[in-house]
Amino acid sequence: MADYRNIVILTGAGISAESGLATFRGPGGLWEGHRVEDVCTPEALAHDPALVHRFYDLRRAALAAVAPNAAHAALARLDAEWPGELLIVTQNVDDLHERAGTGRLLHMHGELTSALCAACDARVSWPGDLPPKTPCAACGAPALRPDIVFFGEMPYQMERIERALAACDLFVSIGTSGAVYPAAGFVQTARHYGAETLELNLEPSGGSGWFGESRLGPAGVLVPAWVDEVLAR
DSSP states (O other): OOOOOOEEEEEOHHHHHTTTOOOSSSTTOTTTTSOHHHHSSHHHHHHOHHHHHHHHHHHHHHHTTOOOOHHHHHHHHHHHHOOSOEEEEEOOOSSHHHHHTOOSEEETTEEEEEEEETTTOOEEEOOSOOOTTOOOTTTOOSOEEEEEOOTTSOOTTHHHHHHHHHHOSEEEEESOOSOSTTGGGHHHHHHHTTOEEEEEESSOOTTGGGOSEEEESOHHHHHHHHHHHHHTO
16 A cells, blocks of 8 residues: 555444444344334424434443454554544444543434433433433423434544545455445545545455455454554555
8 A cells, every 4th residue: 555644443333343333234133123213213203202212321331341352452543642633433332442441433323322302402322211202401302312313314524534535545344245335436536536445344245346455354463463564665
């Protein structure tokens, strides 16, 4: 790869799966036994708020039982030691990157440990159960909901992500399916602006053909080795 200074990294469910969190797709995934339309759309929240809130309460409880893995730790080390620009964009709603120590981080699909007021858009840290009609401390409305980007809603901070992709020298995708847009299109955006591109994944993703290089294997092995290479430059 050519010399680079500005890096954008996209992480997906594959990096957290090695910590024991269920992915959403595939055998044993969270969508198995749950229709997306029933638990992850604005319409589902309006139709059956108790089911939607309970689904994310269970996800929050599962999160408390797992810990960051070697891949999370390696990215936290990169964040601490990389002197150039770095933005880690995660599709994951867990807090494993933060618990590993990563600071230059953006959750494009929201966060399990956060609640969003549907009335005033205020956000508040929320580590436990979130019953329907919980009042918002900011405005008083009984409108707190999981701070999750549902299907049909716009991912968070897309303008910031687009600016970072346009300015980066290297785009790296870790543990993603390459099937969920707009994140699946980030590699094409980065290539358009001249960035080098690298995929680190357990198996080829739906977008593998767009990457200049693909390395296959567990994130807990590939990511620490790649970070060692980068920091040794």
